[in-house]
Amino acid sequence: MNHVRITLAVFCLASFLGGFLSSLDAESVRRVEESTAPLQVFPMGMMDSVRRTSGAVPMQVQVYNSGSEVHALNRIRVLGPTGSVILNRDLQGENLPGDRGFYERLLFDLETINPEISHRHNPRIFISEEERPELGPDLEAELIWSIHERVDALRQGGAVQVRNLNLSINLADVFTPESVPGAEALLDVIVDSTQNDGTTSTAILSHKILLLADYALPPREWVLAHGSSSATWVTGDLHVHNCRDQASGGCPDCNAESFNISGSFTNAQLKPQFQALGMDFFSTTTHSYCINSDTEFDAVASEAISLDEVDFQVLCGTELTCVETGSQSGSDIFDGVCLLGGYFNRGISHYGGHGISSRKPGGGDGLFNNCDDPIYDQATNVNSVNSEGGFAVANHPGGGGIWGGGLGLNSVAKFRGIESGKAWGSEIWNGSGATASGTHRNWWISRLKSGRVTFPFSGSDTHDSAFDFGANHTLVEGSLSDASLVAALKSGRTYLSNGPFLDIELSDNAGHSLGMGGIAFVRRNSIPSNHPVSLTAFYNMGAGTGKIRFYRGHIGGDEVLLDEIPGVTGSGSLSASDVVSRTNHSWYRVEIILDNSQGAAYSTPLFIALQ
Numbered sequence: 001m002n003h004v005r006i007t008l009a010v011f012c013l014a015s016f017l018g019g020f021l022s023s024l025d026a027e028s029v030r031r032v033e034e035s036t037a038p039l040q041v042f043p044m045g046m047m048d049s050v051r052r053t054s055g056a057v058p059m060q061v062q063v064y065n066s067g068s069e070v071h072a073l074n075r076i077r078v079l080g081p082t083g084s085v086i087l088n089r090d091l092q093g094e095n096l097p098g099d100r101g102f103y104e105r106l107l108f109d110l111e112t113i114n115p116e117i118s119h120r121h122n123p124r125i126f127i128s129e130e131e132r133p134e135l136g137p138d139l140e141a142e143l144i145w146s147i148h149e150r151v152d153a154l155r156q157g158g159a160v161q162v163r164n165l166n167l168s169i170n171l172a173d174v175f176t177p178e179s180v181p182g183a184e185a186l187l188d189v190i191v192d193s194t195q196n197d198g199t200t201s202t203a204i205l206s207h208k209i210l211l212l213a214d215y216a217l218p219p220r221e222w223v224l225a226h227g228s229s230s231a232t233w234v235t236g237d238l239h240v241h242n243c244r245d246q247a248s249g250g251c252p253d254c255n256a257e258s259f260n261i262s263g264s265f266t267n268a269q270l271k272p273q274f275q276a277l278g279m280d281f282f283s284t285t286t287h288s289y290c291i292n293s294d295t296e297f298d299a300v301a302s303e304a305i306s307l308d309e310v311d312f313q314v315l316c317g318t319e320l321t322c323v324e325t326g327s328q329s330g331s332d333i334f335d336g337v338c339l340l341g342g343y344f345n346r347g348i349s350h351y352g353g354h355g356i357s358s359r360k361p362g363g364g365d366g367l368f369n370n371c372d373d374p375i376y377d378q379a380t381n382v383n384s385v386n387s388e389g390g391f392a393v394a395n396h397p398g399g400g401g402i403w404g405g406g407l408g409l410n411s412v413a414k415f416r417g418i419e420s421g422k423a424w425g426s427e428i429w430n431g432s433g434a435t436a437s438g439t440h441r442n443w444w445i446s447r448l449k450s451g452r453v454t455f456p457f458s459g460s461d462t463h464d465s466a467f468d469f470g471a472n473h474t475l476v477e478g479s480l481s482d483a484s485l486v487a488a489l490k491s492g493r494t495y496l497s498n499g500p501f502l503d504i505e506l507s508d509n510a511g512h513s514l515g516m517g518g519i520a521f522v523r524r525n526s527i528p529s530n531h532p533v534s535l536t537a538f539y540n541m542g543a544g545t546g547k548i549r550f551y552r553g554h555i556g557g558d559e560v561l562l563d564e565i566p567g568v569t570g571s572g573s574l575s576a577s578d579v580v581s582r583t584n585h586s587w588y589r590v591e592i593i594l595d596n597s598q599g600a601a602y603s604t605p606l607f608i609a610l611q
Helices: 013-017 102-112 137-156 220-226 267-276 294-307 333-340 378-387 438-449 482-491
Strands: 039-045 056-065 071-079 085-096 162-170 184-195 200-211 232-240 281-284 313-323 348-354 391-394 425-430 455-459 471-476 494-497 501-508 513-515 519-522 532-540 546-554 559-568 571-579 586-594 600-603 606-610
Touching: 039 162, 039 184, 056 071, 056 085, 056 184, 056 267, 071 162, 085 162, 085 184, 102 137, 137 333, 162 184, 220 501, 220 532, 220 571, 232 267, 232 313, 232 348, 232 425, 232 455, 232 482, 267 281, 267 294, 281 294, 294 313, 313 378, 313 482, 333 348, 348 378, 378 391, 391 482, 425 438, 438 546, 438 559, 455 471, 455 494, 471 482, 494 501, 501 586, 501 600, 501 606, 513 606, 532 546, 532 586, 546 571, 559 571
Parallel strands: 039 200, 232 281, 281 313, 391 425, 425 455, 519 606
Antiparallel strands: 039 056, 056 162, 071 085, 071 184, 184 200, 232 471, 313 348, 348 391, 471 494, 494 600, 501 513, 501 532, 532 571, 546 559, 546 586, 586 600, 586 606
16 A cells, blocks of 8 residues: 555444444444545556556546535645656646545545445555455445445546646656666655745645566577567556546546546556556557547547557547347446446446447446447347458456446356457456466366457556556567557467566477467378477566466366466576367467566467367
8 A cells, every 4th residue: 555644534324324334343344534624635646566667648537525624726746766856837726625435435435345346446545455344235225325426426526626736756756767676765745835824834745656666588499499579568558447447536526436536547647657557568458438439439439549659659549349249258337337227138348449430339428327228139249340451359258246246247158269250359357466367267177168269468457547567468570560469369378477487389299289279170180199399488577586387278178287387587488299189179378477477477378279
């Protein structure tokens, strides 16, 4: 958690929401101490980590007045690690009315509900994820309803008690050329104000930024095996929201996104943030229910094109809201959202549509209108994406458990993958976790076992600033462009990682080989009995130590661990042996898990398809 120099107004969740929380015992209710300094600075748009030590990066803080008196905002300053002033701006006495704690109670409740629903993983101001009380389904449902209503009231009132202040932070003022990975720089953000009676106030936010190590490079063994290839590894994010996905402080507001009230950034502001993290691309994925017309989509598409450069690409995409059809496997919070909107027999799921050129309607932007018509099923949306040369990814598919669970894809019976020319990927790493999301990874593997073949992808799902996560690393042939990037991602030459390098290759003693993401079509009667193959992992652990796991799966069967090698350091190549199945289609893949779950990497599988 950020160290925020604030104290909080008297607040009891039970008394605020009324009698429905009275059944909670005393240990379940968190109280917030009385505030003596109502002006507060929240780190909503501050980056937590970077890989670059130079260049100006847009960041943002949120200034809030929890008191009853109006504060005139005078000046904002940012002090660097040495105490020197690196930003000093006159706020020209802009008035900030107080709300007697309404907004901070709202933020507290957003941190109380399941963070898979609220996206409140970071920053957390009032309560850590570990300290968050587990709420029952009924209680969480009531709290979610209350949050929606209060966010709507906040928006209708113009959110006058909050200001999002944009900052331009030069990383050369934060780190020196001698700074090494692991270094932390402390910034102090100071806001001065004056009340009507002449009393002056100062609010301070202390915020740390961590310098990360560069992504690990391919090992010497990989370079030798691939000769003088012109292909280049590039890194990026396939799930990025911006200020169009905000219920308050948006560009414009989208009230259907009622959990997101921090203001966020434009794509133009996000671009240098991703560059500071060492990335080369992102796909802009505003929710379909926040894009209300073809004209608005065309503006998104034009913006994406305008941000493309030789060394950085912004793909035009949308997070598509799809109506679930057919038999359902489980339930999730989306079912509850539709219920709140008046749909008793409707559920929705989300797909990332990447490299698209036209609007894909799905839901409305009003409060609880996420499930409104026009809205189409996954097959219709995926076909539309594919027809434009793009590719579709099932986003956070493994969430489940109505109200208390995450966001998932439940119309499993209708799900189709590459084998049917439909969805291209499944998002197995969503958010800032140090490893892939277990439920999403398992959902993807279950689909593989049933013959629904997709490649694994990842997305930060940020609704605020860019942050470090298990990004997509893909091998692009030739110069970087939207077309070459989409082609690389669709080829399967992608691994997911927040640090280590990983690539795989399958070979036999007859001179055959198959690279990551490849599909070999083989006549089953041409495979000799007990035909041996070797699965090689090219790796670079960076500065970490961890284990490398080799997996083989059978469609119609199961996935098994072929080998696990612990204590791996440095870089090189390691192999595991197997015998090719003559009865089942097979896949092979590799994972790296750093010790103490400090990082990970996941290869795209390669496949042997029997004919």
